[in-house]
Amino acid sequence: MSKLGRPTNCAGVDTAQRLLIEARRSFATQGYAATTNKKLAQSVGITTAAIYHYFPSKTEMYVAVFADVQELVCKTIEASISPDAEISENISNMVDSLALLTVREPAVVAFVMSVSSEAHRHPEVLKAVLPVSGRIGRILLQMCERAIERGELNPKISAQSLEDMLTVILSGLGRFNMVYKDARRTSELIKSMKLLLVGEVFRVPSNA
């Protein structure tokens, strides 16, 4: 009869932050649809109603996670490349950085990988995410254009194509890491991928 309202003794320390991180993890592993407010709230230790104190809707929560994650990934990529270095070196460093990120923050990478399908499946998400997306692509494209200007590439290849190749490889690697969580196998794979980049995979010594 009179036990409604906020209960006594409820810390509320950093609930917002915990919510954001748990949401990221769940969106990444379970997907947008399967991430229910109830499970989320339970994980964070609050009720579903309390979620709405921090985000006006599930969609807005997704967008907040997206912005957060994009920021993190962009910073990671930007920190791993240098405008002065050769592109092959930049790519190599970038792959290492992202592999490390995948180990340290699996949810971040998994979330990024999932955005495109989620956006395709949930129009509201697409609409909200679109205006702030595309940052990663722009960083890669810039790097490719710089490399072409300096003549580091086979002239048959356009900047757009190179960026697409990088996208293919990075997303392929990301996917691989999500499916097979095997550090040793991954590290061997990355070594092989680097050999591929320098053209030393097939019929190596070739012959005289």
Add this chain to the structure above:
Amino acid sequence: MSKLGRPTNCAGVDTAQRLLIEARRSFATQGYAATTNKKLAQSVGITTAAIYHYFPSKTEMYVAVFADVQELVCKTIEASISPDAEISENISNMVDSLALLTVREPAVVAFVMSVSSEAHRHPEVLKAVLPVSGRIGRILLQMCERAIERGELNPKISAQSLEDMLTVILSGLGRFNMVYKDARRTSELIKSMKLLLVGEVFRVPSNA
């Protein structure tokens, strides 16, 4: 009042087939969770109850689609490679074949790409799909092992690693095709990827 039962004039022709194909398309584009019996039934022109004449449950329907799709993809891959050819040629042909399949049957490729996450998200699906999965991987692994036996590869690279690289590239390409449905861009990308495989992307002729 007395209009229950099967209506006259409803050619039961191929309902099963149409259901399977529509399910494939929807599972691929919308995902397992967002594919509801209602929408499915509407697309096919029946009621939700009628679905249960063809499949005992949604999960079983997914499994049926999976088996169908896996068969198709395996046949496509097997038809594109030859035990006698060099692996680089096989890979090249395989990439072309799968690109073609992506254009002709986008849903098939999209479905394959989505299986791993769906299985991860829905334990029932995983349980049902697991026993019949893995066929594609086995085909690739065999091809890699054959190439190694014949000395077509840099000896630093193991069969497992090579298979993983192929997985990375094929899935990366598949993902690319799903996100950017641009034939011209895709064809240019594939040309570039082939140059990558033969090591002619970075600092090309370089020397004298």
Add this chain to the structure above:
Amino acid sequence: MSKLGRPTNCAGVDTAQRLLIEARRSFATQGYAATTNKKLAQSVGITTAAIYHYFPSKTEMYVAVFADVQELVCKTIEASISPDAEISENISNMVDSLALLTVREPAVVAFVMSVSSEAHRHPEVLKAVLPVSGRIGRILLQMCERAIERGELNPKISAQSLEDMLTVILSGLGRFNMVYKDARRTSELIKSMKLLLVGEVFRVPSNA
């Protein structure tokens, strides 16, 4: 584990009709907001989900009730008036008919009385109800115009004004009946109202 779905032994006789009538009653007495699917379903003996078998949404259900009720009221009014009779007689008959309807189908009249505020409060309802509303007003207006053409009225009074007066009196009576459900008092009130119409309420014969 396997007790979901439709239960055995569930008659389903006229559920649609019962739902419509119960909805009318509840919308009229409780209002749109306070009419919850749960209470409605309980009154009819089904579950809330079953409601959606008959109406796609609560708003649509309201609209269906509205159309039904408007039809009924219009027929009642039209049956009580005659193009050949004098307007004072028509009004008298109309008042009697509507008083009778109020006794026999209180929910019908109460619903009509409530429509305007509900529509004002719930924009979705307004939007859905607007295109089919206004019929009652048109019937009254026609009657008033006919009376004016025949010179049955004080020429100072326009058709619009007369219609408005009727609206005022009829809605006032309707409201009265809803608040004080006292047959004797109502019947005496109606007698007095008829005296008012013929100008025999105040300072009666007055003169000598």
Add this chain to the structure above:
Amino acid sequence: MSKLGRPTNCAGVDTAQRLLIEARRSFATQGYAATTNKKLAQSVGITTAAIYHYFPSKTEMYVAVFADVQELVCKTIEASISPDAEISENISNMVDSLALLTVREPAVVAFVMSVSSEAHRHPEVLKAVLPVSGRIGRILLQMCERAIERGELNPKISAQSLEDMLTVILSGLGRFNMVYKDARRTSELIKSMKLLLVGEVFRVPSNA
């Protein structure tokens, strides 16, 4: 982190008054159920929790608004009638006064009109409002009784019936003003209603 408590610079001036007036407006136009603490707080520029400094519950807030409004309406009516005047004159003045009030304070009249249904719909409200209601009716009844004692009326009509007629007309007019907010139409309507009271609406000069 340490910004709780009453913020500086928030002139607590008249918050109570603004809250009461906004509540009246919202209860009148949106209804009791649709008037949420959140919207109310936003309109007034405070938080929902702050409301509870002024009223212990939503019901109590409604009751406070009711008392305020009843006081205002009763004073308006009492100021418009005189024990010495003839009832027809009193009625005429009362109608004018209330019409004016409807224009100046639409929410006040609208609120009064809505009380009976709200009370019917929300038992708590009924319980709280009942003991202080009925004042308006008593004023009207007294006026009617006085008129009868003085022989100003057709003896066929009882005081109760006359009061009921007044209720019907006044509430009908109130409702009309709420639905059609058209000053010109309303003023014409009121003129016609006055003609009705003196019996000059139908078959006017009648004949010689």
Add this chain to the structure above:
DNA sequence: GATGAATGAGCTTTCATTCAT
């Protein structure tokens, strides 16, 4: 006097599934 954080109850709606016809 006012806030931010939180709650339990309840709302409309959707879903996969069942069953008699």
Add this chain to the structure above:
DNA sequence: AATGAATGAAAGCTCATTCAT
């Protein structure tokens, strides 16, 4: 082979209310 009617469960979200600060 297919339908219409119905279900229990659960989803996203809102509400009036509470409490420490």
